[in-house]
Amino acid sequence: MRKIDPDKANAYYRIRTTLICVYLSIGFLVSFVVVFFARALSSFSIMGIPFHYYMGSQGAILTFIILLFVNAKVSDMIDKRFGITPEQMNEKDQAVNQ
Amino acid sequence: MDAQFIVSLVLIVATFALYIGIAVYNKARATSDFYVASRGVPPVFNGMAIGADWMSAASFIGLAGTVMILGYDGLAYIMGWTGGYLLLTFLLAPQLRKYGRYTVPEFIGDRYNSDFARLIAAVATIIISFTYSIGQLSGSGVVIGRLLEVNTVIGTLIGVVLIAFYSALGGMKGITWTQVAQYLVLIIAYLIPVIFMAMQLTQNPLPWLSYGEVISEMKEIDQELGISEYVVPFTEGSKWQFIALMFTLMAGTAGLPHVIVRFYTVKTMKAARWSGAWALLFIGLLYLSAPAYAAFSRFILMTEVAGSSLDNLPAWTQAWVDTGRLSLADGNGDGILQWTELVISNDIVVMATPEIANLGVFVIGLMAAGAMAAALSTAGGLMIAISAALSHDIYYRSINPKATEQKRLAVGRITIVLATVIAGLVALNPPGAITQIVAWAFALASGTFFPALLLGVWWKRSNGAGVVAGMLVGLGVTLAYIFAAKYGGFTILGIIDTGAGVFGATAAILTNVVVSLLTPPPSQKIQDEVTDLRYPEQIQYKNGEVWLRDVK
Numbered sequence A: 001m002r003k004i005d006p007d008k009a010n011a012y013y014r015i016r017t018t019l020i021c022v023y024l025s026i027g028f029l030v031s032f033v034v035v036f037f038a039r040a041l042s043s044f045s046i047m048g049i050p051f052h053y054y055m056g057s058q059g060a061i062l063t064f065i066i067l068l069f070v071n072a073k074v075s076d077m078i079d080k081r082f083g084i085t086p087e088q089m090n091e092k093d094q095a096v097n098q
Numbered sequence B: 001m002d003a004q005f006i007v008s009l010v011l012i013v014a015t016f017a018l019y020i021g022i023a024v025y026n027k028a029r030a031t032s033d034f035y036v037a038s039r040g041v042p043p044v045f046n047g048m049a050i051g052a053d054w055m056s057a058a059s060f061i062g063l064a065g066t067v068m069i070l071g072y073d074g075l076a077y078i079m080g081w082t083g084g085y086l087l088l089t090f091l092l093a094p095q096l097r098k099y100g101r102y103t104v105p106e107f108i109g110d111r112y113n114s115d116f117a118r119l120i121a122a123v124a125t126i127i128i129s130f131t132y133s134i135g136q137l138s139g140s141g142v143v144i145g146r147l148l149e150v151n152t153v154i155g156t157l158i159g160v161v162l163i164a165f166y167s168a169l170g171g172m173k174g175i176t177w178t179q180v181a182q183y184l185v186l187i188i189a190y191l192i193p194v195i196f197m198a199m200q201l202t203q204n205p206l207p208w209l210s211y212g213e214v215i216s217e218m219k220e221i222d223q224e225l226g227i228s229e230y231v232v233p234f235t236e237g238s239k240w241q242f243i244a245l246m247f248t249l250m251a252g253t254a255g256l257p258h259v260i261v262r263f264y265t266v267k268t269m270k271a272a273r274w275s276g277a278w279a280l281l282f283i284g285l286l287y288l289s290a291p292a293y294a295a296f297s298r299f300i301l302m303t304e305v306a307g308s309s310l311d312n313l314p315a316w317t318q319a320w321v322d323t324g325r326l327s328l329a330d331g332n333g334d335g336i337l338q339w340t341e342l343v344i345s346n347d348i349v350v351m352a353t354p355e356i357a358n359l360g361v362f363v364i365g366l367m368a369a370g371a372m373a374a375a376l377s378t379a380g381g382l383m384i385a386i387s388a389a390l391s392h393d394i395y396y397r398s399i400n401p402k403a404t405e406q407k408r409l410a411v412g413r414i415t416i417v418l419a420t421v422i423a424g425l426v427a428l429n430p431p432g433a434i435t436q437i438v439a440w441a442f443a444l445a446s447g448t449f450f451p452a453l454l455l456g457v458w459w460k461r462s463n464g465a466g467v468v469a470g471m472l473v474g475l476g477v478t479l480a481y482i483f484a485a486k487y488g489g490f491t492i493l494g495i496i497d498t499g500a501g502v503f504g505a506t507a508a509i510l511t512n513v514v515v516s517l518l519t520p521p522p523s524q525k526i527q528d529e530v531t532d533l534r535y536p537e538q539i540q541y542k543n544g545e546v547w548l549r550d551v552k
Helices: A006-036 A051-081 A086-097 B003-025 B031-039 B043-054 B057-099 B104-111 B115-147 B152-202 B207-225 B239-255 B257-265 B269-305 B316-323 B348-356 B360-399 B405-427 B434-458 B464-487 B501-518 B524-532
Strands: A002-004 B326-328 B342-344 B539-542 B545-548
Touching: A002 A006, A006 A051, A006 B057, A006 B239, A006 B539, A006 B545, A051 B057, A051 B207, A051 B269, B003 B115, B003 B152, B003 B360, B043 B152, B043 B257, B043 B269, B043 B360, B057 B104, B057 B115, B057 B239, B057 B257, B057 B269, B057 B342, B057 B348, B057 B360, B057 B434, B104 B115, B104 B257, B104 B360, B104 B434, B104 B524, B115 B152, B115 B257, B115 B360, B115 B405, B115 B434, B115 B464, B152 B207, B152 B269, B152 B348, B152 B360, B152 B405, B207 B269, B239 B257, B239 B434, B239 B501, B257 B269, B257 B360, B257 B434, B269 B342, B269 B348, B316 B326, B316 B348, B348 B360, B360 B405, B434 B464, B434 B501, B464 B501, B524 B539
Parallel strands: none
Antiparallel strands: A002 B545, B326 B342, B539 B545
16 A cells, blocks of 8 residues: 555545536536426427426436436546556556566 | 237246346355345446336336326426436445445444444335335236236235245345346337337327427417416426425435445446446436326327217227226216316326327237336345345344354345235235325435435534434434325425425434534544545545555
């Protein structure tokens, strides 16, 4: 085991937590906020469906799915940037052994 | 014996043989196989297994009908049940995976260092899963009964025997791969009829893109008839009820023990994140289609059934009138069936669709096999959760800590069989409407587990006294609100019993925070363990320092 800089670990935690707050806010916006203003938002429509109904039946779910995939992909990229994917850690070990 | 009977029987027997074959092939050999499938399931397949585990008879049979009858207000179920995966995947699943236990009560017991908290969590798991499984078993009884033309009681018994057999045999490992197969069966069965209906009604094979035009046409019909319009919001309940129900279903989803445990079956936190994403994609296929089903079915009923004379109705209506789930009373005696004279049960929309749209015996049989897959896969997951709570959290961790692996496995198998049989007996005569019982199970999960897990993962100051008080108050408030709203006519902002989780969760979080702050903080070791959950498994937090693990 090697010690790492606590600032680096904190930076990791901060960026992950910030992103999660952003994702959850978007999720909240497309579900709760749209529901709250449902009557006002029904005046325009998408594919022939009033906006509030479209968001409830398709828009919110599609947003949720996209958010989850974006999170999975971006988290992988963050892990890579911090050099902690299993592949990167294997490479480091080999370099030390040579 | 007609052709329909033979086709349905062949399809159901063939799919059952497949599930049992998979269970036998993946027979559990060790405790970790039994509870968490050796933690080796790839994320895509784990996503399918979560999908099958999650989508119950209520989703498969009841969701489209609920939307059809409630219109916009039914969409609270769609957004709530899918939105829960955001809370689960962002806030709980990867961290719980890193903590690395077998069950949810075990996490609560160890994180809060409290045997009593583990016991409450185990009992809550049993109550929630048991309630939920009664609905599954009685749902499978209805389907088997109607399609094999046997009594519902015999249908339920067939379901009980099957679930007890394969879940006891395979444990989590067998169930995981069985659920992958069940997901494929149920989603194919769900999509084929709605695609055919879309082609018939809109000449477009993609129902998700084409049901908008049906909704526009219905708007005109609604206005002509002067009834409450399909897409107009909050006609069936207050806006606050919609929001409370949506919250209850989201928080309940994030707190359901049998769903969380599926995230223990993968290798890493990374795999847990991907599992959540794949799961919601696979679940989304069904949830995006349910509103299309609802729109098409309502449109067909409005245009082809309503307005016709009573002796000239389509042949399929009679079969459903006979089951008591469709009522066509000519209230004004003019010989013509008005839309308002048609009373339809939520449950028949999906099951009757192949008949409504004239899709033939094969599709009807497939529908039955899909509904069975939905009911059986969820019931299987629930049984594992009950058995784990009893054999692992109560028997092994509280009664006999010296039990050998064989003994614990045996207790696990016996409890599965017992729990299935008892749930089956209750399901022969269910204590209430299935959707209502299911909503209560979610309200209880959001009032007990969601706050305990959320604070357990994200607030290291939360302690044993706080979680015990929080779970008990959450349970008490949820139950009290359900009873007060249902039987006492008591409501706040028009929120009825199905939205009770919002009060339970709020009360539990407040109680947990206040009691934790009034009592001594948890030990440094536990606080360090919670800090450790901020990082992926390659990074470890210990004694105030951060370490990079060696690669094994």
